Amino acid sequence: GENVEQHPSTLSVQEGDSAVIKCTYSDSASNYFPWYKQELGKGPQLIIDIRSNVGEKKDQRIAVTLNKTAKHFSLHITETQPEDSAVYFCAASYNQGGKLIFGQGTELSVKP
Amino acid sequence: NAGVTQTPKFQVLKTGQSMTLQCAQDMNHNSMYWYRQDPGMGLRLIYYSASEGTTDKGEVPNGYNVSRLNKREFSLRLESAAPSQTSVYFCASSPLAGYTDTQYFGPGTRLTVL
Numbered sequence: 001g002e003n004v005e006q007h008p009s010t011l012s013v014q015e016g017d018s019a020v021i022k023c024t025y026s027d028s029a030s031n032y033f034p035w036y037k038q039e040l041g042k043g044p045q046l047i048i049d050i051r052s053n054v055g056e057k058k059d060q061r062i063a064v065t066l067n068k069t070a071k072h073f074s075l076h077i078t079e080t081q082p083e084d085s086a087v088y089f090c091a092a093s094y095n096q097g098g099k100l101i102f103g104q105g106t107e108l109s110v111k112p
Numbered sequence: 113n114a115g116v117t118q119t120p121k122f123q124v125l126k127t128g129q130s131m132t133l134q135c136a137q138d139m140n141h142n143s144m145y146w147y148r149q150d151p152g153m154g155l156r157l158i159y160y161s162a163s164e165g166t167t168d169k170g171e172v173p174n175g176y177n178v179s180r181l182n183k184r185e186f187s188l189r190l191e192s193a194a195p196s197q198t199s200v201y202f203c204a205s206s207p208l209a210g211y212t213d214t215q216y217f218g219p220g221t222r223l224t225v226l
Contacts (some may be wrong), residue, residue, distance in 0.1 A: 099160070100154070102154035
């Protein structure tokens with residue numbers, strides 16, 4: 001079955017710096033890669049996703065890149081702000097019944 | 113719209129006790145999910161329901177049962193709670209069937225089994 005590895009487990013940056021979180025997956029059939037943000041005491045919330053027919057997707061300060069050959073994808077946050085502090089999860093799944101498998105999570109801390 | 117609601121927010125059980133976690137969504141979504149979240153392990157799928165009356169096992173179904181009562185409600189039952197079931201439980205829903213659609217999560221239930 002699918003396995004998703006996420007690094008780093010914790011990440012601390014200064015406000016205004018960029019943050020990068022990386023994930024690798026094992027199942028070459030995976031074609032859907034969402035990223036979820038979980039604030040303290042709340043449920044995860046989708047912030048961006050990418051499908052295998054594109055290599056990069058941007059939404060304001062957030063971008064995701066996908067390398068299908070290497071089976072890894074990354075989340076990039078530019079100009080970080082204190083409200084970006086949260087736990088971020090990557091995930092992978094595929095059509096035709098592939099379950100959504102989550103990475104272990106990255107706790108991002110943005111220091112003012 | 114309340115989105116996805118879960119009850120209770122917190123619960124403490126003794127080993128061997130039973131309980132049902134309730135979940136409801138008001139977004140007319142077809143699919144609903146139950147996950148557990150443990151430190152350092154991300155979210156793991158317990159059960160999934162693509163529609164009323166259908167359920168499918170996830171990664172960690174042992175010790176749990178589910179019921180998709182109608183399109184809105186999806187409950188998770190622990191028949192005989194064990195300390196290993198201490199976790200935070202999240203319910204989620206998505207508009208379409210399958211796993212390649214945005215999932216909307218509830219606020220979670222923090223369960224402790226003594």
